[in-house]
Structure formats: structure tokens, C-alpha cells
Amino acid sequence: MNEFELIDRHFRREARDASVRVGVGDDAAVLAPSAGAELVLAVDMMVEGRHFLPGADPEALGHKVLAVNLSDLAAMGARPRWALLALALPDDDDAWLAAFSRGLHALAGEHGVELVGGDTTRGPRNLCVTIAGEVPEGQAIRRGGANAGDDLWVSGTLGDAMLGLAALEGRVTLDAQSLADCVARLARPAPRVALGSALRGVASAMLDVSDGLTGDLGHLCAASRVGADIDLAAIPRCGALDRMLRGEARAAALAALVAGGDDYELLFAAPVANRERVAAAGRAGGVAVTRIGRIVVGSGIAVRDECGVPIDPLPRAFDHFATA
Amino acid sequence: MNEFELIDRHFRREARDASVRVGVGDDAAVLAPSAGAELVLAVDMMVEGRHFLPGADPEALGHKVLAVNLSDLAAMGARPRWALLALALPDDDDAWLAAFSRGLHALAGEHGVELVGGDTTRGPRNLCVTIAGEVPEGQAIRRGGANAGDDLWVSGTLGDAMLGLAALEGRVTLDAQSLADCVARLARPAPRVALGSALRGVASAMLDVSDGLTGDLGHLCAASRVGADIDLAAIPRCGALDRMLRGEARAAALAALVAGGDDYELLFAAPVANRERVAAAGRAGGVAVTRIGRIVVGSGIAVRDECGVPIDPLPRAFDHFATA
Numbered sequence: 159m160n161e162f163e164l165i166d167r168h169f170r171r172e173a174r175d176a177s178v179r180v181g182v183g184d185d186a187a188v189l190a191p192s193a194g195a196e197l198v199l200a201v202d203m204m205v206e207g208r209h210f211l212p213g214a215d216p217e218a219l220g221h222k223v224l225a226v227n228l229s230d231l232a233a234m235g236a237r238p239r240w241a242l243l244a245l246a247l248p249d250d251d252d253a254w255l256a257a258f259s260r261g262l263h264a265l266a267g268e269h270g271v272e273l274v275g276g277d278t279t280r281g282p283r284n285l286c287v288t289i290a291g292e293v294p295e296g297q298a299i300r301r302g303g304a305n306a307g308d309d310l311w312v313s314g315t316l317g318d319a320m321l322g323l324a325a326l327e328g329r330v331t332l333d334a335q336s337l338a339d340c341v342a343r344l345a346r347p348a349p350r351v352a353l354g355s356a357l358r359g360v361a362s363a364m365l366d367v368s369d370g371l372t373g374d375l376g377h378l379c380a381a382s383r384v385g386a387d388i389d390l391a392a393i394p395r396c397g398a399l400d401r402m403l404r405g406e407a408r409a410a411a412l413a414a415l416v417a418g419g420d421d422y423e424l425l426f427a428a429p430v431a432n433r434e435r436v437a438a439a440g441r442a443g444g445v446a447v448t449r450i451g452r453i454v455v456g457s458g459i460a461v462r463d464e465c466g467v468p469i470d471p472l473p474r475a476f477d478h479f480a481t482a
Numbered sequence: 483m484n485e486f487e488l489i490d491r492h493f494r495r496e497a498r499d500a501s502v503r504v505g506v507g508d509d510a511a512v513l514a515p516s517a518g519a520e521l522v523l524a525v526d527m528m529v530e531g532r533h534f535l536p537g538a539d540p541e542a543l544g545h546k547v548l549a550v551n552l553s554d555l556a557a558m559g560a561r562p563r564w565a566l567l568a569l570a571l572p573d574d575d576d577a578w579l580a581a582f583s584r585g586l587h588a589l590a591g592e593h594g595v596e597l598v599g600g601d602t603t604r605g606p607r608n609l610c611v612t613i614a615g616e617v618p619e620g621q622a623i624r625r626g627g628a629n630a631g632d633d634l635w636v637s638g639t640l641g642d643a644m645l646g647l648a649a650l651e652g653r654v655t656l657d658a659q660s661l662a663d664c665v666a667r668l669a670r671p672a673p674r675v676a677l678g679s680a681l682r683g684v685a686s687a688m689l690d691v692s693d694g695l696t697g698d699l700g701h702l703c704a705a706s707r708v709g710a711d712i713d714l715a716a717i718p719r720c721g722a723l724d725r726m727l728r729g730e731a732r733a734a735a736l737a738a739l740v741a742g743g744d745d746y747e748l749l750f751a752a753p754v755a756n757r758e759r760v761a762a763a764g765r766a767g768g769v770a771v772t773r774i775g776r777i778v779v780g781s782g783i784a785v786r787d788e789c790g791v792p793i794d795p796l797p798r799a800f801d802h803f804a805t806a
Binding site: 179180183184185186187189190191195196199200201202203205206207208230231234240242243244245246274275277279280281282284286288291293295296298300365366381 | 503504507508509510511512513514515519520521522523524525526527528529530531532533554555557558560564566567568569570598599600601603604605606608610612613614615617619620622624625688689690705
């Protein structure tokens with residue numbers, strides 16, 4: 159099968175959205191923007207052996223590579239609209255591509271996103287999605303808007319994805335239900351798109367937790383020139399992680415909770431006066447929102463344990479270029 | 483050096499364009515579109531060992547990975563504005579990154595393109611650029627607009643890049659000047675952005691020649707539901723290729739001319755009545771434009787030799803997924 163047949167078979171769909179003036183199959187896609195909107199663009203690359211193992215479920219990969227991009231747009235309060243897919247593949251395994259495109263198209267359909275173009279080539283497996291979306295002019299939620307005194311919030315629960323990974327690698331043992339839940343969080347993260355949009359005009363600063371709570375919070379604090387004070391007890395977690403935190407596996411649980419990557423929850427600051435509006439945004443977004451601390455003057459991040467004592471040293475955030 | 487330091491050092495520049503509301507360093511870029519414009523998006527992925535050899539000059543790679551994307555936008559008649567860069571790298575070689583980003587930024591600067599975001603990760607070397615640009619509403623030049631009777635045109639010269647590759651691989655011998663010229667065409671293609679824009683309202687259909695003349699012309703013909711008749715003698719070529727075509731290396735020269743990839747010239751159809759306007763667009767674009775044949779009723783592509791006889795079989799176009 160050649161490149162053009164591959165594209166035709168798996169990625170060319172009739173566009174359902176009138177904004178797509180030219181879709182897959184020309185030199186570039188041509189799209190009609192909404193009046194009064196700014197364009198929001200992000201790209202994420204997933205590499206076999208780094209972000210996923212050889213043999214990983216292709217349908218879940220199709221979901222995840224789009225999900226991490228949707229999460230980036232959610233973190234700006236933007237509405238995702240169009241995606242491009244660049245793929246390097248070691249072979250033209252038709253069943254792999256069918257499952258991959260099924261996972262991608264299913265999540266795209268859930269969020270009204272159209273796949274409008276891409277590129278395929280032979281090479282070590284590499285999945286790269288570009289997402290384009292829109293936000294009303296001037297309303298994007300940036301990292302740099304947090305102020306001392308703001309509450310610090312997070313959606314959903316943290317640490318599940320890292321716990322799932324640890325279980326898959328045999329480093330922790332989970333009951334069957336917890337294992338299934340945590341592996342699902344790792345394999346098929348749910349981008350918080352509706353919550354992100356609902357937080358426009360409510361949150362003062364936001365990003366998504368992809369590299370771990372303290373690492374990503376560090377970026378928010380640096381951009382906002384503030385510090386943060388977190389209560390460990392307040393960080394939302396699943397039951398398995400909560401039990402680990404109270405037992406012998408406390409160190410591993412702590413690492414998953416404050417430094418575990420791949421959760422794709424939204425971490426945001428909001429003025430104290432907006433607590434009711436944050437709660438309403440959580441309801442609109444269909445996900446729990448939890449107040450985990452506050453933004454403070456300064457530059458450091460403290461995570462206080464159950465006795466109010468800052469944990470020192472904090473487990474380190476995941477970094478793709480850090481030496482293991 | 484970690485991922486964030488890498489990004490800071492090599493890719494974060496102060497945006498010179500007021501359209502960039504949020505650039506590198508947030509979850510996504512936020513950009514202000516022009517009134518009355520449609521958005522044009524394309525992505526290209528270049529893989530080590532497939533599109534370039536290990537040890538290839540990183541500055542030239544930085545140029546080329548952006549150039550091939552600019553060429554896609556040129557082929558739509560669009561103005562490129564913003565780029566995203568996703569990189570997988572086997573190491574954090576600072577000198578490599580410095581040279582790569584120098585090549586990328588130099589070409590971006592020439593075309594007024596801002597690098598507004600990206601992603602870096604560890605992995606087999608893979609360079610993926612997404613380009614976003616604009617075209618006045620309804621004026622994108624598609625592949626499907628050619629009509630029987632239209633002239634068929636191409637910019638610049640064809641076959642140089644493939645000739646350069648053949649010389650580097652020791653399959654042909656070139657004089658020093660031809661070698662330098664052809665290798666430069668391969669390593670640092672010049673995207674025909676100004677020509678592409680100047681052809682809005684003039685060309686009826688257009689694409690760029692990345693996979694070879696007959697292969698890419700096949701896409702234009704299929705989209706337009708027409709055939710094409712080309713005069714071999716009219717296809718613009720460099721002196722070295724012209725000499726080869728008249729000697730013992732005719733077969734290799736023919737392959738380079740009609741099936742050689744990587745030239746990134748524009749191939750377009752235009753009504754006969756627009757000949758003067760095409761010539762003016764060539765002058766505006768600073769590149770020669772040559773009439774090489776005509777669009778005909780039907781579906782086949784004929785390349786007629788110096789005696790008017792169709793060449794049969796035609797050399798095959800390059801295909802990333804074809805079996806060698």
C-alpha cells in the first residue's frame with residue numbers, strides 16, 4: 159500500500175463541519191475561522207519506547223495522542239476545532255492503522271474536532287498531532303496571571319496515571335478495580351475541555367498537569383512570579399493511592415501524587431471571590447474541582463504534610479531530558 | 483540540560499509580530515488572525531535515515547524542514563505566518579541544536595514567519611514542523627481546478643535535487659559547479675512563496691513538486707479529473723541534466739527530470755488567456771516560469787520525447803511507502 163492509499167483508507171473522512179473549506183488531500187487545509195476569535199495552536203509528539211511501549215494498544219494510542227493536545231487547548235480555555243496528524247511508521251500494518259485511526263476519530267468526534275491534514279512516512283514509530291482551536295479575543299487563560307492570595311485548584315484526581323504505570327511495571331500491586339482504573343487513566347486520559355472553557359473569566363492562570371503537580375505548578379509560579387503553598391491532605395486522589403499514602407508505600411504514593419505525570423488534569427488559580435464560579439465551572443465541565451492550596455508572595459513551592467510541615471526534599475517532576 | 487532549558491536557549495525569541503498574543507512557553511500559542519482571511523495549515527515530518535542521513539548538516543536541516551512546509555503553503559497561494567516545531571532528538575547536543583535553530587530562524591525571518599510553539603522529546607531523530615498561514619477568503623488555489631485546454635506551467639528547474647542526491651551517492655559524476663548547485667537544491671530548497679501568492683486569481687490549480695513531476699501531476703489531474711500532455715524538451719533543467727539527457731546517461735536524466743523528488747517547485751495550470759499574468763507573477767516571485775504542456779480531456783499523463791512520441795514506460799515517482 160502506498161502513502162496515498164494509506165491516507166485515503168484511514169484518515170480521509172467527509173468533513174462534517176462547514177468551516178473545513180479544504181481538508182485532507184491537498185497541499186494544506188483551508189479553514190474558515192470564527193468572527194472575533196483568536197487562533198490557538200499546540201503540538202505534541204509521542205515516541206515509541208519513550209511515551210509508550212512497543213506493542214501498546216493502537217486504539218488507545220490514537221486516543222491519547224489527540225487527548226494530550228486537547229488538554230493543551232483546554233488549559234488555555236480554548237475550543238479545539240481542527241487537527242493535523244503526522245505519523246512515522248516502521249511498516250504499513252493495516253490493522254494497527256485501522257485501530258489507531260478508530261481511537262483518534264472517536265475522541266475527535268466527541269469534541270467536534272475535524273482531522274484536516276497530515277503527513278505519513280516510514281521511520282521509527284512517532285505520532286505527532288497538531289491541534290488548532292479558537293478562543294474569544296483576549297480571553298485565553300495564560301500561565302502568568304496568578305496573584306498572591308488566589309486559591310489553587312485542580313480537577314479530577316492526581317497520581318493515577320503514574321500509579322497505573324508503576325503497576326504495569328510490577329513496582330506496586332493494586333486490586334483489580336484500582337488497576338483497571340489507573341491503567342485507563344494512563345492509556346486514555348480525558349482532556350478537560352469543557353471545564354477549561356467554563357473557566358474563562360474565572361481562573362486567573364491555568365495549565366494542564368502533564369509532567370507532575372509540582373513541576374507544572376513551578377511553570378505557573380515562574381510565569382506569574384509567585385509562590386504556592388499546597389496541603390498534601392487536600393490533593394484529590396483515588397482510594398488506592400490514599401491507602402498507600404497511609405502505609406509502607408508512602409514514598410511511592412507521594413511521588414505519584416506530587417510528581418506523577420500524564421494525568422492531564424487542569425491546575426489553576428482563581429481569586430477567592432470566584433469560589434462559587436469555580437464550583438459551577440466544575441459542574442459544567444462534568445469533573446470535580448478541588449481547592450488544594452493558595453498562591454503566595456515569593457517564588458517557592460511548599461507541599462505541607464498532614465502536620466503542616468513542608469515536605470523536604472520534594473519528589474522530582476518527570477523531565478524528558480533529565481538524566482535517569 | 484532539561485527540556486525547558488533547551489526550548490529557552492534555542493527556540494524562544496521575542497515575537498516581532500503583533501499577531502502573536504502568546505508565543506513559546508505556554509500550553510499553546512494564541513494568535514490574532516487577519517480580518518477576511520482563511521486559515522491554512524500543513525505539517526511535514528522528516529525522519530533521519532529516510533529524508534536525511536545521520537550526520538547531515540543541522541543548519542541545512544533547520545532550513546529544509548521549514549522550507550518544505552512553506553512550499554505547501556506557497557502551493558495554496560497562502561501567506562505563511564506562524565510555525566510550530568516538534569523535535570525528537572537522540573541526545574541534547576547543544577551545537578547541533580544551535581545550528582539547527584539558526585537554519586530554521588534564518589528562513590523563518592526571510593518569510594516573516596514566527597516560531598510560536600513546539601514540543602521536544604528524546605527519541606530517534608525526527609523533525610516535524612507545522613505551518614499556519616492565511617489566504618484571502620475563497621482564494622486558495624486548489625489541486626482540483628484545472629480545465630482541459632489550460633496551459634501547464636512549472637517554476638524554476640526540475641531534477642536538480644535528485645541529481646544532487648545521485649552525485650552524493652556516487653551514481654553520477656558532476657563538474658564542481660553543477661555538484662554545488664544541485665546539492666544546494668537538495669539541501670536548501672527555496673520555497674516559492676512569493677510566486678504562489680502572485681498566482682492567486684491566475685492559476686486554476688496548483689501543487690508543489692515534492693515527489694516528482696509525473697507523480698505530483700497525477701494528483702493534480704486526478705483532483706481535476708483531467709489528463710496532461712507534457713513536452714520533455716520544454717521541461718526546464720540545469721545544464722548538467724541537459725547534457726546527460728543528450729548522452730549515455732539519458733535514462734538517469736529522464737528519471738531525475740520527470741520523477742525526481744525534492745525540488746519544491748510549483749506546478750500549476752492556468753487558462754491560455756492568462757499567459758501574460760503568469761509571466762508577471764514569475765517576475766513578481768523572482769523565479770522563472772516555464773510552460774511545459776497542456777491540460778487535456780481524459781485521465782492519462784503523456785510525456786512526449788523530442789520526436790513527439792510518448793515515453794513508455796515513464797520512470798516512477800518516489801513514494802515513501804513503495805517497496806524498493
